[in-house]
Amino acid sequence: MKVALFIPCYIDQFYPQVGIATLQLLEKLGCEVIFPLNQTCCGQPMANSGFEHLNKDCDNNFVENFKDFDYIVSPSGSCTLHVKEHLHGSDEQASTHIRKHLYELSEFLTDILKVESLSVQFPHRVGLHQSCHGQRGLKLAQMSELVAKPFSKTEHLLNMVDGLSLMELDRKDECCGFGGTFCVTEEAISVKMGKDRISDHTRHTVEYITGTDVSCLMHLEGILKRQGSAIKVKHIAEILNG
Template sequence: MRVALFVPCYVDQFYPHVAIATLELLEKLGVDVVYPDAQTCCGQPMANSGFEHLTHGCNDNFVKNFSGYDYIVSPSGSCVLHVKDHLHASDENAATHIRGKVYEVVEFLTDILNVQSLPARFEHKVGLHQSCHGQRGLKISQMSELVAPPFSKTERLLHMVRGLELIKLNRTDECCGFGGTFCVAEEAVSVKMGVDRVADHVAHNASYITGNDMSCLMHLEGIIRRQNRPVKVIHIAEILNAEK
């Protein structure tokens, strides 16, 4: 199994340690990981802003870099969902193959590797933020508005981590307000939603907020810093890769 690591722009620029943790985690689980070093943006920011017709160059470059692998794995649910739903290219056969082989890291660990145990240890109280793209797009967890049995692939993996205490929140799947370009177009609404999200974790004494999307965690981190809240953010891959 040859797996290509897809690292989104903001992770590459601001949170490279998340990409490193994802790589190390996959290698610990015996995966042969390759990093295509000519990869760039997947085109999601342009598409979200109404300019999907200008993403052809991004799409063709993505196909060029990620063709020929068994799977493509990324620590970003929103970017993965964009590729799954919107990747089209000059070589449409290659694009179709990629759309069916790209996975967010938690998806990959549960759906493809079927991980049953992890050597991770993280002795902290952790709150889980279930991002909208992962929850409603990738079906990583159940939506509370549906009358259906609850599930969370992320929670399942967190329960394998020794020493971790997963806290209960009042609103388990509420949006943080980031929403990509939404936080720019509707700044006040976005901030208020983020403030509420942070407050729920703080009220339940979380030491860390984790999730599948570093973009949402970045939004919450900005609010935490401005309010000087006693909580930190950490990507799920960092916890699953932790050893103490």
């Protein structure tokens, strides 16, 4: 299966190991992975700040890079959701194609590759941070607000990892406060939300916080490091890749 990899800009620049893990994991699972070299960004930072109208060129560049693929995979729920909801390049047909064929990594592993087992181990206590855009936007897991049957694509995958104990949290799907530009325009609340998420994980003695979004993890990692905490963050791709 031929898969195009969409690596969001901050993963490319700051967390290359997440891109590498994603690529290796997909290859291990038998995919032929293409990385279109001229990709830049999904346009979300501008759009969430109210500047969606400036995204035409960015959207066109995205379409140009990904229009020829039937599977596009990204290790970011947030960027995936943004593209799925807002990508409108000049070529609307190609844009629609991309919106329908873009998958967040754990969604792709669960729904398309139908992964049922992985031979990796991670003998640690892990807390799952459910990123809002992945969870509520892409429905990677059932949302605590809804009266509906529980499920979780991410937990399902993490449970395949040998030795990994998933720790239960008090507030299993509360936002971490990153929120794009929110993290600086509303700095006080953003930091407080992050600290409170971390306390929840700390109370439940996790060693690693994992999740589907590097943006959230970067925010949490920033606070953890400042606190001198021993808790580390790892993107789900890094754990699943072993």
